[in-house]
Amino acid sequence: MKNWAGNLEYSAARIVRPESLATLTDVVASAATVKALGSRHSFSRVGDTVGTHVLLDGLPQEITIAENRQSVRVGGGISYGTLCRVLEDGGLAIHNLASLPHISVAGAIQTGTHGSGVNNQALAGAVQAIELIRPSGEQVRLTPSDGDAFFSSVVGLGALGVVTAVDLAVVPSFLMRQRVFEDLPWAAALDNFPALVSSAYSVSLFTDYSGPNIAQVWLKATADEPALTDLFGARAATVARHPLPDMSAENCTQQMDQPGRWLDRLPHFRHEFTPSNGDELQSEFILPLEHAPAAITAIQKLAGKLSPLLFISEIRTGAADDFWLSPFYQQQSVAFHFTWKLLQAEVEAFLPELEDALRPFGSRPHWGKLFTPTSYDFELLYPRFADFRARAAANDPEAKFRNPLLDAIFGVQAASTR
Numbered sequence: 001m002k003n004w005a006g007n008l009e010y011s012a013a014r015i016v017r018p019e020s021l022a023t024l025t026d027v028v029a030s031a032a033t034v035k036a037l038g039s040r041h042s043f044s045r046v047g048d049t050v051g052t053h054v055l056l057d058g059l060p061q062e063i064t065i066a067e068n069r070q071s072v073r074v075g076g077g078i079s080y081g082t083l084c085r086v087l088e089d090g091g092l093a094i095h096n097l098a099s100l101p102h103i104s105v106a107g108a109i110q111t112g113t114h115g116s117g118v119n120n121q122a123l124a125g126a127v128q129a130i131e132l133i134r135p136s137g138e139q140v141r142l143t144p145s146d147g148d149a150f151f152s153s154v155v156g157l158g159a160l161g162v163v164t165a166v167d168l169a170v171v172p173s174f175l176m177r178q179r180v181f182e183d184l185p186w187a188a189a190l191d192n193f194p195a196l197v198s199s200a201y202s203v204s205l206f207t208d209y210s211g212p213n214i215a216q217v218w219l220k221a222t223a224d225e226p227a228l229t230d231l232f233g234a235r236a237a238t239v240a241r242h243p244l245p246d247m248s249a250e251n252c253t254q255q256m257d258q259p260g261r262w263l264d265r266l267p268h269f270r271h272e273f274t275p276s277n278g279d280e281l282q283s284e285f286i287l288p289l290e291h292a293p294a295a296i297t298a299i300q301k302l303a304g305k306l307s308p309l310l311f312i313s314e315i316r317t318g319a320a321d322d323f324w325l326s327p328f329y330q331q332q333s334v335a336f337h338f339t340w341k342l343l344q345a346e347v348e349a350f351l352p353e354l355e356d357a358l359r360p361f362g363s364r365p366h367w368g369k370l371f372t373p374t375s376y377d378f379e380l381l382y383p384r385f386a387d388f389r390a391r392a393a394a395n396d397p398e399a400k401f402r403n404p405l406l407d408a409i410f411g412v413q414a415a416s417t418r
């Protein structure tokens, strides 16, 4: 079995698709090494195992809106695309989405997946309760009142348990408009960065870091935000755009300030059109928002080396959260995303240079994308990193949920002999 991008073949000796929670629990309890997989949209080997892969899409697909309409209980294998439609039918919404809706809820929150917006937390920010199967088969339900057990488990890289359900905070359904601006001068962007990224509910900058201008700025605004006609000297696009200049906008969510449902504007790509696999790789680095202009200047110095490898880069923002391994942990952040051509060896050879350029700014890599794990001092980057490692070792003494990437991140656990 391969991941979405096709850049990696998983190593699992067997794949199990349980149809009941009881079977899933038995599989987890009896396996020597086991890992849950979601929609396989990660580019890194974070979800790999040599043992058993469990896929949760055979379980009853539960989506239950709470009576008070403040939250929704979502089964572990469900995708945001499915969830969003049920919520919208019920007049509800979630605060933010990633660039595409096809990813699973559990897989997304486990890696700290995010959208954009200075006031918007990553998708994990909506989690009010999480239910996991521990390595022994024990089932636990954790809420913020469980303190450390909860805040370690939500963004957990699959290392603390198999997530069988989450309760997510919901809000009343809302309308949004999307507008693309083109050719924003870099000088104006750097001088006004906080104002620029705060100019709508969700703002994304698309660039290849060459030339004097940012190619595109996507603004996703709620209905009560004023429509902007000027954006620091950029031009409002007169036709719909794809982030890649020579691609048709047919697969993109509607633009040109047309009001629409939140689920049809927050992602960049339409649920019904996005391909199920793609010829691309991705990396992303998240760092404190105040360092954005200096980090951009550092990346611009690498533009000549980036361009042969890069389809496009996207700059987003996110609000702070309290999940121990979240790249947004206790810092308002800017995220530098890179969509690479499917040239894995070349990308991996270049990544250390890019990672070195961003290191002085406290850059944290996206767990589900490509990065060089051994080049980071994660204890320096994540104040609760050592606590997470200790908790994982105590929860999972036989290192069932570990794999080579997690060993590279956390160090090889004593019982981890794979």
Ligand SMILES: Cc1cc2nc3c(=O)[nH]c(=O)nc-3n(C[C@H](O)[C@H](O)[C@H](O)COP(=O)(O)OP(=O)(O)OC[C@H]3O[C@@H](n4cnc5c(N)ncnc54)[C@H](O)[C@@H]3O)c2cc1C
Pocket (backbone or CB within 6 Å): 004, 005, 035, 036, 037, 038, 039, 040, 041, 042, 043, 046, 047, 048, 056, 076, 077, 097, 098, 099, 100, 103, 104, 105, 106, 107, 108, 109, 110, 111, 112, 113, 114, 115, 157, 158, 159, 161, 162, 163, 164, 278, 282, 366, 368, 369
């Ligand atoms: C085209 C594309 C666009 C993307 N856009 C964005 C974006 O806008 N923002 C962003 O931040 N990221 C983005 N990503 C990255 C993606 O969101 C993450 O890699 C995310 O983890 C994918 O979710 P998944 O369900 O595919 O997880 P998988 O890749 O299947 O798994 C990821 C991790 O979660 C664990 N896991 C999965 N399910 C469970 C479970 N039930 N219990 C415990 N652990 C579990 C796995 O073991 C693994 O460690 C994008 C990826 C692609 C391919």
